[in-house]
Amino acid sequence: MNLTVNEIFYSIQGESVYAGLPCVFVRLTGCNLRCRYCDTRYAYDEGSAMAVGPIMDRVASFDCNLVEITGGEPLLQDRTPELAAALLAKGYEVLVETNGSLDIDRVDRRCSRIMDVKCPSSGEASKNDADNLERLTANDQVKFVIGDHEDFRFAVQTLDRLPAVLPHDRILFSRIAERLPPDRLAGWMLDANIRARMQIQLHKVIWPERDRGV
Template identity: 75%
Template sequence: MILTVNEIFYSIQGESVYAGLPCVFVRLTGCNLRCHYCDTRYAFDEGNAMSVAQIVDQVATFGCRLVEITGGEPLFQDHTPALVDALLGSGYQLLMETNGSLDIDRVDRRCSRIMDIKCPSSGAHMKNDDANLQRLTVHDQVKFVIGDRDDFLFATELLPRLAAILPADRILFSAVSDRLPPDQLAAWMLDGRIEARLQLQLHRLIWPDQERGV
């Protein structure tokens, strides 16, 4: 089975509840959305064909048990579930970041799905698959990328539904870089008594001038 891979690299987890831990990233090519704030546009089309076995072999060279499949949008490719199965079968702790517009249950639930719920400023919020809320498990995570007050209110309106599924520390609020200062988002969360985790892009703080491989 062949996938198109944009890059495979070893770095620090910059987001999610695993932030700060070493992690191997498998960035797959292609995405079905075009969010206004996207910082990985290079992954829309650039990539090389690799078999599932080749990907697993390259991941193994880093000697790290935490692996994240990202993109682009991983579920945009038909053989991503096979890659998930192969990595789980090799004993990795596996994460997958997904934009929330496609069925997350296409992949094994032992993989922690880090699911975006697109807010209005993304320009893609009408593409959210509402059925994915019923597919979430306590093993998963949800992320809101917030660019303004309207996005914040959009996210908080969904919190009661998410709180019935996920603990507060697996619901992530992240500010759009260069659009919303994180201290403003923090103030809104504190003022609103929001039960969620404020998330900063740790890798962007460590390597502010690098776009790839971090």
């Protein structure tokens, strides 16, 4: 059985604690959510079947040790854990970006799971798997995508439910670019004395006219 792959590309990591580093991205097809602000709708259905071996060969061609498996929602595909394990076995540092609606322990805990907690403006906050908060390790990351002050309050309230083992600099507050100016989110964080990392999607600053392959 193959994986359905939307694209494999080499770019600058635009988000997470790895922002700014070169990274190979394996974007898998399919998502079980429909967030209002989604910027990868093309990954809902577009893709081609690939076995783990050819994916590994393509990743190796970029000569980069940092690899992110993303989507869509990569945990929807049954062979995603196999791909993550194969990359780990080859010595890659592996990130898995997930929307937080599915059990993150499907993939090896040696991966850094970058897990969304969906805020109200996404339209999908009811789909958060609350048990995932207890599955987080010190190697993982949690991301809140914030579009308004209601989202911000929701994120702040959720901070108390995060495990103490998760470092503060691995808690990410990200804005919806079309809805929330960066200085406003920064101001809210400073006023509330939030111990978390504000991030701006670096790849959209570098390549503002490109939607794919970045």
